[in-house]
Amino acid sequence: MARVLIITGRLAEPIIRRVLAESRVKHDVDVLVTPVQVAAFLTTEYIARYLKELNVKGYDYILIPGLARGSGRVIEEVIGIKTVKGPVNAYDLAEVLKLDDLGVLSPDIPADEVIGGIIEERNREILRFFENSLTNENSILVGKLRVPLTPPPIRVATEITEVHLLNDEKLVETALRYLESGADILVLGFEALESHPEEVYKAVKVLKRELDVPVAVDTSIPSEISSAIKADVDMIINVDLTNIDKVEYINDEVAVVTIPRDPVSGVIPTNPDIRVMLLEKAIIAVKKKGFNKIFADAVLEPFGQFFSSLLAYSMFKQRNSQIPLFAGIGNVTELIDVDSVGVNASVVMILQEIGASVVLVVEKSVKAQGSTLETKIASQMATLAYFKSSPPKNLGISLLILKDKKRYDIEFEREYDIIIEAIEEEKPYTLDPLGVFKIRVNHELKYIEALYIGKKGRILIRGKSAKAIQNKILELGLISQLSHAMYLGRELAKAEIALQLGKNYVQEKSVFTKPKYIKL
Numbered sequence: 001m002a003r004v005l006i007i008t009g010r011l012a013e014p015i016i017r018r019v020l021a022e023s024r025v026k027h028d029v030d031v032l033v034t035p036v037q038v039a040a041f042l043t044t045e046y047i048a049r050y051l052k053e054l055n056v057k058g059y060d061y062i063l064i065p066g067l068a069r070g071s072g073r074v075i076e077e078v079i080g081i082k083t084v085k086g087p088v089n090a091y092d093l094a095e096v097l098k099l100d101d102l103g104v105l106s107p108d109i110p111a112d113e114v115i116g117g118i119i120e121e122r123n124r125e126i127l128r129f130f131e132n133s134l135t136n137e138n139s140i141l142v143g144k145l146r147v148p149l150t151p152p153p154i155r156v157a158t159e160i161t162e163v164h165l166l167n168d169e170k171l172v173e174t175a176l177r178y179l180e181s182g183a184d185i186l187v188l189g190f191e192a193l194e195s196h197p198e199e200v201y202k203a204v205k206v207l208k209r210e211l212d213v214p215v216a217v218d219t220s221i222p223s224e225i226s227s228a229i230k231a232d233v234d235m236i237i238n239v240d241l242t243n244i245d246k247v248e249y250i251n252d253e254v255a256v257v258t259i260p261r262d263p264v265s266g267v268i269p270t271n272p273d274i275r276v277m278l279l280e281k282a283i284i285a286v287k288k289k290g291f292n293k294i295f296a297d298a299v300l301e302p303f304g305q306f307f308s309s310l311l312a313y314s315m316f317k318q319r320n321s322q323i324p325l326f327a328g329i330g331n332v333t334e335l336i337d338v339d340s341v342g343v344n345a346s347v348v349m350i351l352q353e354i355g356a357s358v359v360l361v362v363e364k365s366v367k368a369q370g371s372t373l374e375t376k377i378a379s380q381m382a383t384l385a386y387f388k389s390s391p392p393k394n395l396g397i398s399l400l401i402l403k404d405k406k407r408y409d410i411e412f413e414r415e416y417d418i419i420i421e422a423i424e425e426e427k428p429y430t431l432d433p434l435g436v437f438k439i440r441v442n443h444e445l446k447y448i449e450a451l452y453i454g455k456k457g458r459i460l461i462r463g464k465s466a467k468a469i470q471n472k473i474l475e476l477g478l479i480s481q482l483s484h485a486m487y488l489g490r491e492l493a494k495a496e497i498a499l500q501l502g503k504n505y506v507q508e509k510s511v512f513t514k515p516k517y518i519k520l
Helices: 012-020 045-056 072-079 091-096 110-130 167-181 197-210 222-230 272-291 308-320 330-334 342-352 371-386 466-476 480-502
Strands: 003-008 028-033 061-065 082-085 137-142 146-147 153-162 186-189 215-218 235-239 255-258 293-296 325-328 357-360 434-440 447-454 457-463
Touching: 003 012, 003 293, 003 466, 012 028, 012 091, 045 072, 061 072, 072 082, 072 272, 110 371, 137 293, 146 308, 146 357, 153 167, 153 371, 153 480, 167 186, 167 197, 186 197, 186 235, 197 222, 215 222, 215 272, 222 235, 255 272, 272 293, 272 308, 308 325, 308 342, 330 342, 330 357, 342 357, 342 371, 357 371, 434 480, 447 466, 447 480, 457 466
Parallel strands: 003 028, 003 061, 061 082, 153 186, 153 357, 186 215, 215 235, 235 255, 255 293, 293 325, 325 357
Antiparallel strands: 137 146, 434 447, 447 457
16 A cells, blocks of 8 residues: 555545545545646646645655646656656546556556556457467368357458449458458448349459458359359358359358258248258258358347347357357348447347357448447457456446546536526627638548638638647638637537547537437
């Protein structure tokens, strides 16, 4: 246990004392309140002078605010006590003071970032442990990627749709974007009822030439299956009892994903028992054809039939533990008007419990965009939770995007000269004589764009953040009214949020609409 002196400003004192009173900390802690109101306004030079005047001694560590300006080394040189930065928000002090060794904290970087870095590295070691544990006995090679017979880890496959309509440059560009988002396997999708064997061959060759990543083709058309295999594809998705006998070209290094299509009716039955029976028959037929690397896809259905299809996965895995499961979650994500992040994460967690080794996502629709990243993070959360034998919570990685885990109450001074309530109302607006701005979000290029139209011509300003565009507007002198500046700040901030979340942005319209239930 160390003796720790926490330095703060007057406004944060009540929060700090409340946190210390309500938390179990591992150290002997004192709090020193400076005359400065706001802790973030403190500088390390000021703190050093203040502590020197007080002749502070006998502490192992001095903990200064995370937003204090300057380096804690300045204080250490003057006082002779190791000085480190605490968290940005005083509410997070409890987590910092739970550390056994405060020496891991930094004199220059807020404790949140340091602890986050430590947790991230620990998580990286856990994820690497599972990767390194994969062998010939417990996994299947798809290209150069090892896929476990039973997770963790879960592999993420992302489908590029309508590949026959893409040129080579666009195909590679799209593939790189999905790989950057965390895709482990790239899947090429074409038309469901039209055969494109030449385009299949070409697309597989392009990706195999340009990228060192497993490539799959999603098709049930025998000519496309054979064409993909000739092009050295790593995986074929959607082989069943209706098409396996028509596949002319065989390569036992190609992984095959089987589905439970009825060879008589051509449909996938709703009964879980029949699905499992058809899957097992399809696997026998695929093996007889000469393929050795086989996955089973019981076909995940949207909500309404979701649980029944899950039963088929679970029943199959219990009977065939050495056959890895493959699950496309697009049906679930697409066919419900709920933000994809929560749906993707929940389905991934369920699929790990059942034992699915690969999940397939499609980002064709607007509301499904970002599913690759969401599913990748969810799969890592599932692995970490499995390792720790805990729920997927407090892992140091999360998919909390629109909501927070904690509520931070910002303290103000308690005395005011006057309190004025601002009410939204329409007021006459005078146009800036220098010109106006049209603002939009370019989701394809990942930019915010502001088009100036005025006395200085027509100028398109493009940037990744509201701040970057605001600074350029000021630099170019394109604004002359304070009201216009405030308007632009508000709109550019909304545009930045829309860009980050992949939402639509319409100038002067709200980015978010709070949902309502139907009152009876």
